[in-house]
Amino acid sequence: MKQILLLNGPNLNLLGQRQPEIYGHATLADVERDAVALGNELGVAVTCKQSNHEGVLVDWIQEARSTAAGIVINPAAYSHTSVAILDALNMFDGPVIEVHISDIHQREAFRHHSFVTHRADETIIGEGVAGYARALRLLVARL
Numbered sequence: 001m002k003q004i005l006l007l008n009g010p011n012l013n014l015l016g017q018r019q020p021e022i023y024g025h026a027t028l029a030d031v032e033r034d035a036v037a038l039g040n041e042l043g044v045a046v047t048c049k050q051s052n053h054e055g056v057l058v059d060w061i062q063e064a065r066s067t068a069a070g071i072v073i074n075p076a077a078y079s080h081t082s083v084a085i086l087d088a089l090n091m092f093d094g095p096v097i098e099v100h101i102s103d104i105h106q107r108e109a110f111r112h113h114s115f116v117t118h119r120a121d122e123t124i125i126g127e128g129v130a131g132y133a134r135a136l137r138l139l140v141a142r143l
């Protein structure tokens with residue numbers, strides 16, 4: 001069975017408590033449970049990881065080069081700052097789908113640019129946590 005890595009970046013561990021008017025009421029555990037269940041339906045094994053630390057995310061992306069067929073990533077604030085995460089994704093051969101829960105283009109100007117978009121095969125913006133399910137479907141369609 002193909003392995004998919006679902007990666008979430010900083011502060012997404014507090015989904016549900018964190019500015020629910022922007023990020024909604026679902027928790028990260030809800031998102032991860034639904035992603036694993038959808039993966040089962042689609043015939044892929046989804047492994048979910050979250051870190052508040054840039055280097056840890058880089059390590060996991062590097063690891064995924066030999067363990068995962070594709071990556072769904074919400075880099076959170078690192079979207080807007082991290083060339084390191086972009087570089088790591090550029091060494092990953094499989095499809096990469098980027099997710100932003102909120103509509104980053106309707107928010108502060110510093111959120112409008114994402115480094116990860118330069119590598120992502122598709123970017124899903126502003127669909128709430130439902131964006132993860134769409135990302136997973138798009139990813140599987142590319143495998």
Ligand code: DHK
Nearest residue numbers: 011074076077100101102111
């Ligand atoms: C999540 C974050 O934590 C922010 O830093 C980004 C993104 C937007 C999201 O919409 O999922 O700016």
